[in-house]
Amino acid sequence: MRRSKADDAVLIERAQKGDRAAFDTLIANYEDRAYQYAYRLTNNKEDAMDIVAETFVRVHGALKNFRGQSAFGTWLYRILTNCSLDMRKKEKRNQHSSLDTPVVVDGSTMERQIEDEGPGPGEEAETSAREAAIQMALGNMPEYQKAMLVMYHVEMQSYEDIAQILDLPLGTVKSRLNRAxxxxxxxxxxxxxLFQIG
Amino acid sequence: MNAKRAKELFSEYREGTLSEALKQTLEREFAAQPHLKAEYEEFCFSVDSLELLKERKVETPDELFGIVQDRLNNIDQSARSVARPGVFGSWQKLVIGGACAAAVFGIWFVSGGDNSLAGIWGGKSPIGVSSSNPQLEFVNGELRLVTESAQTLEFKVSSGETGEVFDSVVSSNTKLDRAVRNPRPEPLHYKIAFEGGPADIEVVVPGTSRQASAEGTGALIDFVKVASVVLGAPIQIDLINQDRQVSWSIPETDVENGIIEFLQSEGISSEKRENGLWFLSEDQQ
Structure with missing residues (x-):
């Protein structure tokens, strides 16, 4: 659901005064976008839910200090990105094989074949395969590059928004996105x- | 221009933001180095492929809202309480009671239907104004309320038990179209009030949980909540004494008739309306 700044401002003001219903409405208004972004970063339902939940906990804790200098959505994306980066750091510290981790076989990478989701008719199966391949490609990229690509190309954030979210100069965002x-x-x-490349 | 420098310009060239001079230089490089041109085309194709992720929306899990709530409650239990006194408390007892009853009688109600009640009430752009006032409709897990008035209305949704206000809005154009969704697992009793307008509406809206106990004892309003879960529909109520104690036992089969018969025995008439809601009122006879 797209919310106007005015809608958000009223809800935030109420939530800052401890109005739980207002904060719940903010959650409900943004949970779809937050989950969509988190899922594209993690390619994993549980991890994405964990990031979104942790994000709203942080938002709740920090809301009193939110002065509206950036849009609530921009602020939320920043916290989501930070939560995702923190989760990855934690995972690296506790390196273990996850069901979503690609398996390396003879130097080449393949996805674990645990569960066959069941290919639909040809076209749908191919689209799903392409989607999985894109997600896998993103999964193999550095976290910042992945976050930038998802924000710009999937979440339709502008260069300016990303610069604000990641607290980077505009030129740096553009050059890093090109590299990504x-x-x-x-x-x-x-x-x-799958992509008719080469 | 070397290949590394040329690649640095790919995005700007693709977006058409490159200066004319650099654009011409890059195009000369493409002509001189076909592999660079091929690499640029692959670059564009890769970027375009991300469109697929934008088109294929990921469905938000129904349980996410509850998980966020749980996490918040654990952090700050005293300030935030999911339970509304008299609502969640009694519902929790019902569920626990139901679990016991299920263990004893092996009866649980698990209805099918859509599970799309995650979300919360929110404004929608007007879709039309009904001739009757107000008009309620239950579609796709959402309770829609459309009303019109000759005057400005203050619309307020609050808890039917605690009075806590969930949503309020002033309709300045005298036409109002609101959606009420219950994002919680347990059913909620809402009071929808129109300051200076139509009579208040009380409605019990089922939550995301599809489980309820077949047998129990509690206030009449507690039974209405069970019935809303079992029937998978909101129940509008016009009941004088919602707190009177009742004991119920809903049969495993022919659930609808079981509920209707129980209500009749309590002097309450029930009606399944075309708008997807049930309506309960005191029997006039």
Whole structure:
């Protein structure tokens, strides 16, 4: 649900005064977007829910200090991104094999074949395969590059918004996004058949 | 221009924001180095492929809202309480009672239907104004309320038991179209009031949980909550004494008739309306 700044401002003001219903409405208004973003970053339902829940906990704790200098949505994306980065750092510290971690076999990477979701009719199966390949390519990229690509190309954030979210100069955002796109091409070239590359 | 520098310009070239001079330089490089041109085309194709993720929306899990609530409650139990006194408390008892009853009698109600009640009430753009005032409709897990008035209305949704206000809005254009959704697992009793307008409406809206006990004892309003879960529909009520104690036992089969018969025995008439809601009122006879 797209909310206007005025709608958010009223809800935030009420929530800052301890109005639980107002904060719940903020959650309800933003949970879809937050989950969508978190899922694209993690490619995992449980991790995405964990990030979203942790994000709203942080938002709740910090809401009193929110002065509205940026849009609530921008602030939320920043916290979501930070939560995602924190989760990855934690995972790296507790390195273990997850069901969503790609398996390396003879130097090449393949996805675990635990559960066959069941291919639909040809076109849908191919689209699903492409979606999985894109998610996998994103999964193999550095966290910041992945976050930038998802924010810009999936969540339709502008360069200016991303600069605010990541607290980076505009020029840096543009150059890093260019590098991220080049890195994506390199990742996807491994699935040349699906993407008619090469 | 070397290849590294050329690649740095890919995005700006694709977006058409490159200066004319750099654009021409890059195009000369493309002509001189076909592999660079091919690499640029692959670059564009990769970027375009991200469109697929934008088109394929990921469905938000129904349980997410509850997980967030649980997390918040654990952090700050005293300030935030999911339980509204007299609502969640009694519902929790019902569920626990139901679990016991299920263990004893092996009876649980698990209705099918859509599970799309996650979310919360929110404004919608007007879709039309009814001739009757106000008009209620239950569609796709959402209770829609459309009303019109000759004057400005203050619309307020609050808890039917605690009076806590969940939502309020002043309709300045005298036409109002609101949606009420219950995001919680347990059913909630809402009071929808119109300051200076139509009579208040009380309605019990089922939550995301589809489980309720077949047998129990409690206030009449508690039974209405059970019935809303079992029937999978909101129940509008016009009952004088909602707190009177009742004991119920809903049969495993022919659930609807079981509920209707129980209500009749309590002097309450029930009606399943075309708008997707049930309506309960004191029997006039």
């Amino acid at each position: 796109r080049i890195a994506l091409r390199e990742q996807l070239s491994q699935d040349a058949e």
